[in-house]
Amino acid sequence: MTRPPTPEERRPANQGPLAAARNRAALIAAAREVYAAQGLDAPLSAIARRAGVGQGSLYRHFPDRAAVAAAVLEENVRQIERAAAAEDATFAGVLGVLTWHLTESAAFIDLLRADGASTCRTEGRACALALAGRVERAVAQSLPSGPRPAAAEEIMLAVAMVSGAVTGLTREERERRALAAWRLLGLDVGPVRPFEG
Known part of the structure; x- marks a missing residue:
């Protein structure tokens, strides 16, 4: 029999649009920092890493480097x-x-x-x-x-x-x-x- 997960083991609830807005703001702040350090040709993966999100999240908000x-x-x-x-x-x-x-x-x-x-x-x-x-x-x-x-x-x-x-x-x-x-x-x-x- 499977035991129910303890509170520490439970995944956080999906925060939907709230998380999306936070992710977008984090990506913009991270892009500003990365661009200041590495220039506009910095890899988008560096921006996603700095923001603490996956590249998929970056591309959901911004389809390309120019965006x-x-x-x-x-x-x-x-x-x-x-x-x-x-x-x-x-x-x-x-x-x-x-x-x-x-x-x-x-x-x-x-x-x-x-x-x-x-x-x-x-x-x-x-x-x-x-x-x-x-x-x-x-x-x-x-x-x-x-x-x-x-x-x-x-x-x-x-x-x-x-x-x-x-x-x-x-x-x-x-x-x-x-x-x-x-x-x-x-x-x-x-x-x-x-x-x-």
């Missing part, structure tokens, strides 16, 4: 938009979030230069321009008022200039260079971190 990159870029843009829309948003804070993404994601740099066509699935350059436009609107929304408020176009030119300076082997080196570039442009940057809110 993974597009999802990371979309999440980057959403974080900047949320940072700009936050009740306590400051220009320096939004620049801090944007700088974090610049130091974490080479694909994000390409996007802001409107060269990100290869990371935006089938829509190509139009997709990259649309995402870059959303970043520009978010940054413009947080511009300080004053005697001579900077134009959004000027700020995006500054972002492109800073993104050109974001090179280096380590994340810390990229962040150091980005902050130095912002200082040269005379702009204060808040804490360099992702938006959590």
